[in-house]
Amino acid sequence: MSFPSRGRFLPLARWAGLEAYVQAARVAIRQAVCYPADIFIEFISYPFAFLGYFFFVAALFGSGGSVQGYGLSTLITYFSLGWVLRMIVDQRLDGNVAALVQSGGVVSHLVRPVDFLHYLFAGFVGRGCLRFCFYALPAILMLTTLFGEDISLRSGDVGWFILYALVAFRMAFELQMLLGLTAFFLTMNHQISWTVDMTIRLISGLIVPLNLFPEPLFRILELLPFQYLYFKPIQVFLHPAEIWNMLAGLTVGMLWTLGLALCNRTVFRAALRRHVIYGS
Amino acid sequence: MTPIINAKNLRKIYRIKRQHPGAWNAVKSIFFPDYEQRVAVDDIDFSLDEGCLAALVGPNGAGKSTLIKMLVGVLRRDAGDLDVMGLDPFNHRMRYVRNIGVVFGQRTNLLWDLSVQDSFELHRAVFGIPRRDFLCRLDELRALFNLDEILRQPARTLSLGQTMRADVAQVLLQQPKILFLDEPTIGLDVLSVKSLIAALRKVNSLYATTIVVTSHDLTVIEELCSNVVLLDKGRVIFDGTVNKAVDTYGNYRKLRFQFTHEQNLAMALELIAGAMPKMLQRIATRRESLELSTVLASDDVDFARLLELAQRLRDESGLREFSMEKPTLKEVILHVFS
Numbered sequence: 001m002s003f004p005s006r007g008r009f010l011p012l013a014r015w016a017g018l019e020a021y022v023q024a025a026r027v028a029i030r031q032a033v034c035y036p037a038d039i040f041i042e043f044i045s046y047p048f049a050f051l052g053y054f055f056f057v058a059a060l061f062g063s064g065g066s067v068q069g070y071g072l073s074t075l076i077t078y079f080s081l082g083w084v085l086r087m088i089v090d091q092r093l094d095g096n097v098a099a100l101v102q103s104g105g106v107v108s109h110l111v112r113p114v115d116f117l118h119y120l121f122a123g124f125v126g127r128g129c130l131r132f133c134f135y136a137l138p139a140i141l142m143l144t145t146l147f148g149e150d151i152s153l154r155s156g157d158v159g160w161f162i163l164y165a166l167v168a169f170r171m172a173f174e175l176q177m178l179l180g181l182t183a184f185f186l187t188m189n190h191q192i193s194w195t196v197d198m199t200i201r202l203i204s205g206l207i208v209p210l211n212l213f214p215e216p217l218f219r220i221l222e223l224l225p226f227q228y229l230y231f232k233p234i235q236v237f238l239h240p241a242e243i244w245n246m247l248a249g250l251t252v253g254m255l256w257t258l259g260l261a262l263c264n265r266t267v268f269r270a271a272l273r274r275h276v277i278y279g280s
Numbered sequence: 281m282t283p284i285i286n287a288k289n290l291r292k293i294y295r296i297k298r299q300h301p302g303a304w305n306a307v308k309s310i311f312f313p314d315y316e317q318r319v320a321v322d323d324i325d326f327s328l329d330e331g332c333l334a335a336l337v338g339p340n341g342a343g344k345s346t347l348i349k350m351l352v353g354v355l356r357r358d359a360g361d362l363d364v365m366g367l368d369p370f371n372h373r374m375r376y377v378r379n380i381g382v383v384f385g386q387r388t389n390l391l392w393d394l395s396v397q398d399s400f401e402l403h404r405a406v407f408g409i410p411r412r413d414f415l416c417r418l419d420e421l422r423a424l425f426n427l428d429e430i431l432r433q434p435a436r437t438l439s440l441g442q443t444m445r446a447d448v449a450q451v452l453l454q455q456p457k458i459l460f461l462d463e464p465t466i467g468l469d470v471l472s473v474k475s476l477i478a479a480l481r482k483v484n485s486l487y488a489t490t491i492v493v494t495s496h497d498l499t500v501i502e503e504l505c506s507n508v509v510l511l512d513k514g515r516v517i518f519d520g521t522v523n524k525a526v527d528t529y530g531n532y533r534k535l536r537f538q539f540t541h542e543q544n545l546a547m548a549l550e551l552i553a554g555a556m557p558k559m560l561q562r563i564a565t566r567r568e569s570l571e572l573s574t575v576l577a578s579d580d581v582d583f584a585r586l587l588e589l590a591q592r593l594r595d596e597s598g599l600r601e602f603s604m605e606k607p608t609l610k611e612v613i614l615h616v617f618s
């Protein structure tokens with residue numbers, strides 16, 4: 001029997017010492033596609049969450065007019081991008097990590113010579129790629145067919161948007177991870193997860209563009225990292241600023257993400273020192 | 281030989297949140313949790329030599345799993361020293377786990393939805409095993425653990441016995457110096473247990489892998505291990521070779537007499553009472569099988585008199601069979617814990 005050397009990029013990854021993580025990403029993808037029904041159902045459930053906005057916005061601004069610079073086309077583009085980003089990053093990793101902690105399954109990770117957090121991020125990247133192909137691309141296709149004339153995907157802004165989106169991707173991972181790791185300390189349940197997720201959706205600009213909030217609230221939210229999940233990337237796309245401003249914004253987003261990553265590392269280390277592995 | 285595992289005054293205390301009945305108490309405990317301390321591993325000293333097949337034995341709750349978790353580096357000890365292959369398992373975990381293999385009987389490390397082969401492939405990458413070594417080793421393990429029939433099967437479709445075989449084979453891919461197995465035979469049928477034991481013995485002799493198993497199944501221990509560490513309520517009550525355990529605690533012999541007719545039993549008892557009164561104290565009569573059985577302290581075994589007695593029993597009261605046996609490890613352990 002043969003064990004073929006699989007994957008074209010593996011030699012490169014091996015050379016860089018990243019083979020384990022590349023394999024982890026591949027495995028995450030293969031595991032996800034074992035449940036095609038889940039993928040399909042999740043895909044068709046997004047329109048329920050978003051399409052209402054589109055009709056609402058169309059009803060309000062269909063005959064022209066705007067609020068604070070948001071007209072029909074801007075809002076449709078805003079929510080389309082939010083939708084697509086959400087589809088990629090909303091992996092509910094927090095629930096998976098909490099289940100690993102509560103069932104004691106985390107022990108399987110701890111007896112292997114890989115970094116637990118990096119390993120889970122590799123899986124997150126794998127699923128992210130899968131979601132990009134199976135969710136985001138079809139969604140973009142669908143949205144441009146439905147609202148073709150109102151969505152403007154000018155090529156000049158896409159580069160910056162992608163950079164910001166990458167930061168958002170990593171930040172989404174760190175936030176879900178942080179929430180999942182609290183299971184070491186609290187008995188996590190769906191309710192906490194749901195409430196936190198709901199709040200983050202609101203203060204990250206997924207539901208309402210942040211600058212439509214009352215001014216004082218907007219000022220506060222601007223001091224928090226959550227805007228980098230949706231609001232900032234979409235803003236960069238809609239209203240590209242001076243290059244230095246965009247660079248500065250990106251740097252701040254990266255620093256926030258780095259801070260969260262360090263926080264997760266500390267929390268995880270503390271959890272291992274203070275907490276026990278359940279089961280057996 | 282220098283020990284490969286060295287534990288000194290090892291200690292682990294769990295904090296358990298007490299749960300009181302009733303909804304009010306449940307709400308109260310959110311704000312005022314009531315903790316209780318449970319000493320799971322209590323000042324343990326022991327050492328194991330390289331290449332040995334050792335068992336951690338004890339009743340449920342003795343602290344076996346807790347000890348294994350500390351030995352594999354996933355649980356921090358509260359006190360004491362632990363040295364395995366010159367490393368501190370918890371503090372050097374990443375470096376340490378490269379050289380060990382760990383399987384918990386209650387949980388599989390295989391990828392649930394993917395084939396065993398896919399799990400092995402991921403495992404190879406995670407442990408950075410060069411492909412050539414991997415294929416070589418896999419070839420050997422395929423024969424040892426009978427893997428051909430299951431390599432292409434998704435883990436979720438394997439039987440318990442197959443899962444355990446695949447799990448153990450997987451962690452042997454990285455050629456570990458020590459293999460830790462926590463209750464590896466739990467839920468397995470007799471045949472699966474037998475084949476697992478045979479495979480483990482071969483692994484031990486072929487690769488000189490040190491094997492540490494915990495089990496509450498004494499048959500496994502008896503057939504597999506050369507060393508035992510007996511644990512009770514978090515303490516070590518014995519640490520040494522199986523032979524030494526049997527010599528230390530098994531200083532008695534089991535005697536069995538079988539007769540041809542039921543009427544013979546009463547007469548035999550009388551004869552025994554006259555010849556060796558000490559034997560009578562713990563004698564058990566089983567009428568259905570026409571048997572008398574008893575135990576005798578090793579020091580009280582006097583061959584000449586025993587043979588003489590047997591002869592008289594044969595001539596006068598129809599003795600058909602007579603046997604004297606050393607206790608097995610299993611009996612010794614049951615004896616210690618009862």
Ligand SMILES: Nc1ncnc2c1ncn2[C@@H]1O[C@H](COP(=O)(O)OP(=O)(O)O)[C@@H](O)[C@H]1O
Pocket residue numbers: 276277278279280294295296318319320338339340341342343344345346347
């Ligand atoms: N995570 C835990 N939290 C609190 N107590 C525990 C925990 N795990 C085990 N214990 C307690 O520690 C003792 C030893 O358990 P364990 O090591 O699992 O025993 P064994 O494996 O020998 O059956 C038991 O009394 C058990 O109730």
Ligand SMILES: [Mg+2]
Pocket residue numbers: 280344345346463
């Ligand atoms: Mg146990």
